[in-house]
Amino acid sequence: MKAQTKDMCTQLLELYNAEGEAFLQRILTGDKSWVHHYDPECKAQSMEYRHKTSPSPRKFKVVASARKVLFTIFWVIERVVHMEFLEQGQTVNSERYISTLGVLKLRLRGVRHDKDSILQHDNPCPHTSRQLRTP
Template sequence: MEYRHKTSPSPRKFKVVASARKVLFTVFWDMEEVVHMEFLEQGRTVNSERYISNSKLSNSDSDVFLQHNNACPHTSSQTQDALRQLELTTLPHLAYS
């Protein structure tokens, strides 16, 4: 809500620029280098299947620790089962303070 005089001009509305779209970028890295990176196609989202396939790519070493947040693709039972089968150690995501 905006307080203004009846004779004052109406406020300007900004238009969204066509190039201001979101691009999702997935990256896995270790202490030395980037292990995997991928740009997601426009209009696609990360679901359990995509997350599991990316986790398989990152399983190049037996000492892999995976830390992710509590998003639905990360916490689904399908993802958790796959991570157990891949024997990936998952570190808990700390709560924001």
């Protein structure tokens, strides 16, 4: 596996040496992170009419860790191409990742008509499954 990684790095460096800045513009980057999910009220939504002598309403603090969701995002040098939140109860497996890549491919066509993109993403198991590597 390390030899494959070294070969890939060598190929990418050769592409960069040949293409320069154009190579960097072909890179499509993806990442994911757990984010807190909550909808706090804005100031206007929380306003209410009350008399001067009325007690002020009690506000409850929103607990940021009330719910976490997995956020996935893909971007190119110009803009964000695709982002999604993993539904509660779902897991990232090869089928889910293939589905995400399918949507990403469609969105990428709308953004870059003339460029072949190079996907740079992390390497957990669903991303390297045999299903994903077969064309």
